[in-house]
Ligand SMILES: Cc1cc2nc3c(=O)[nH]c(=O)nc-3n(C[C@H](O)[C@H](O)[C@H](O)COP(=O)(O)O)c2cc1C
Ligand code: SF4
Ligand code: SF4
């Protein structure tokens with residue numbers, strides 16, 4: 001299938017096992033990298049590919065790797081962030097479940113490039129069933145000489161460990177993850193120092209997302225420049241999008257960056273349109289933390305251009321009229337979805353998941369949730385809406401880690417674009433009790 | 447030496463100094479309030495966010511401002527850095543917001559709280575808080591519990607600054623308490639209500655910025671502003687033995703460590719000095735301790751009381767205290 005890199009062989013029966021994976025060209029990149037390339041050359045290819053972090057922030061991977069402190073004689077670590085707990089995001093799980101060797105392959109080359117001899121996969125606690133799959137893949141790779149001492153007869157050795165978390169969203173934040181990996185309470189650290197200098201056990205560490213690392217294998221095989229031909233502008237390559245909500249075909253899709261949002265929602269190869277032929281009301285395109293956009297702004301930018309699935313196009317208009325690609329958790333709402341209820345639901349999530357370390361996030365997330373609960377249950381006041389905006393502003397930017405922002409943005413954006421619906425909830429407390437799922441499209445509101 | 451300017455006042459500091467430490471060297475109004483940072487506790491700071499300041503210029507080399515406000519307690523200065531504390535309206539606004547957050551779940555029980563009068567949160571609210579509240583939400587509630595036989599924990603009042611956790615970790619023999627759960631239901635606790643009975647655990651009371659941890663040997667005995675703080679010392683085998691003894695008449699009502707103007711202890715003291723030595727004969731009294739604070743306990747307030755010679759039942763005693 002055209003435009004697929006990561007999931008190109010997903011339909012091959014038995015692809016989860018080593019033998020079939022190897023037959024389809026698996027582990028070629030390891031042979032190529034370890035035998036023909038220096039670590040610096042691998043680094044260069046990754047930089048050339050333009051690959052950007054798929055964990056949410058979209059930070060250029062090559063650049064991140066270049067920050068790693070290589071001067072110390074302390075060990076260096078690579079940590080694969082498989083904590084995937086962002087509501088709406090389920091692409092890493094899919095990848096690990098069906099293509100565990102693609103990840104292992106990426107880990108080996110990345111570790112080689114970074115001069116790492118110990119690598120950890122920190123996996124979300126709820127993904128227990130994946131631990132066995134990954135460990136099995138690790139053993140298979142080891143038995144075939146791709147892991148362990150002196151890989152493929154070279155001087156390079158690598159061990160990979162799988163470490164399950166205990167079910168906290170905050171442990172996806174890279175420094176909280178490192179704390180948790182060290183066996184401590186998963187509180188984010190105060191930065192600086194950044195993990196590139198002081199990460200796991202105080203040693204230089206790189207933390208990357210599953211999808212980011214999985215892409216490194218194909219990049220080495222095809223070459224960075226070739227990879228960069230996929231996609232559009234600074235959004236190179238392909239992206240896994242986990243689509244859910246009121247669509248005909250929820251699931252994980254690999255798209256070439258630059259696909260128009262409209263094609264993604266309505267195309268038969270992707271979401272296949274809105275369920276029951278209803279109208280599209282709104283989309284959260286990048287996991288629950290990114291701003292929600294109403295249908296019109298989702299399909300085209302404020303300038304009237306078609307909105308594309310790229311980091312740049314989705315962010316066009318900043319937060320006033322834009323949003324973010326984030327982790328690629330694409331949540332679609334049809335005309336019947338209640339934005340207030342959804343916002344309350346998300347606020348509830350962030351309240352539950354805040355680590356509680358810093359006061360704006362600990363107190364602010366709880367406060368927003370309580371106010372939204374009242375509004376959703378017909379006990380709100382009009383002033384509550386501005387209060388929510390004020391709380392979200394007071395959290396934003398004032399916290400230790402980005403969870404504070406992630407909690408503030410959904411609330412602020414929902415009010416920015418759907419204020420009328422919040423007001424409706426306040427003004428018609430009786431009505432919303434019966435139609436809690438907001439059977440009214442925004443346009444029909446009085 | 448690095449040159450840094452805080453609220454237009456320049457100062458030269460050593461490499462590795464944080465903005466807050468630099469501000470404290472200047473002193474006065476440029477010092478941001480700190481509710482969680484404690485210079486003697488490693489790892490403390492960064493949590494409460496009351497010390498947020500604006501960096502208008504990152505360094506001489508990089509004159510760009512830092513877009514977000516930074517926690518002054520955990521941000522090292524750079525050469526040529528320009529910092530704004532009270533001169534930045536953004537900082538003042540943010541601080542107001544932080545006070546609001548800290549008070550959101552804080553009970554209004556100052557009238558029955560032993561910490562009242564020497565509480566950092568009172569000072570902070572007085573200095574930066576809003577006059578009105580917008581909250582109608584119920585506050586979170588926890589039952590008061592004992593941590594051992596000498597310390598009372600009122601979790602309702604806790605602002606989760608983690609100071610007591612670091613104190614217990616770093617200065618007592620073995621830590622048996624910490625933060626349990628997460629988010630706005632997290633609490634300081636000992637999980638199985640284990641006693642904290644090691645030699646230096648009492649210092650948790652002194653590092654606590656609010657009335658969440660209080661001294662059970664002093665509970666409800668007196669308001670702190672009726673007491674006469676005296677520097678006192680004794681020959682103690684376990685600690686330096688330098689304390690503040692709080693007298694009512696000739697009686698010692700309580701013993702604490704000596705706190706500086708930022709509420710930090712000069713020396714940690716042992717539990718024996720703190721809880722057991724309440725007889726004036728145990729101590730060599732050096733003389734009155736001047737307490738530099740902004741709130742009720744500050745000299746200002748006493749002086750005003752004296753001038754207006756408010757007649758209280760214990761007025762006579764008040765007079766000879768000051
Ligand atoms: C609250 C929070 C949760 C996060 N959860 C995840 C996660 O589950 N998986 C992930 O890969 N990155 C997550 N991140 C982002 C990581 O901190 C980090 O940026 C990422 O792992 C870097 O990898 P990348 O450069 O490959 O994207 C989270 C960040 C925050 C603030
Ligand atoms: S922003 Fe929230 S999750 Fe992040 S450190 Fe602060 S309290 Fe914890
Ligand atoms: S009990 Fe006191 S010292 Fe401990 S975290 Fe709470 S407020 Fe801070």
Ligand code: FES
Nearest residue numbers: 492493494495519
């Ligand atoms: S004193 Fe700096 S964040 Fe609390």
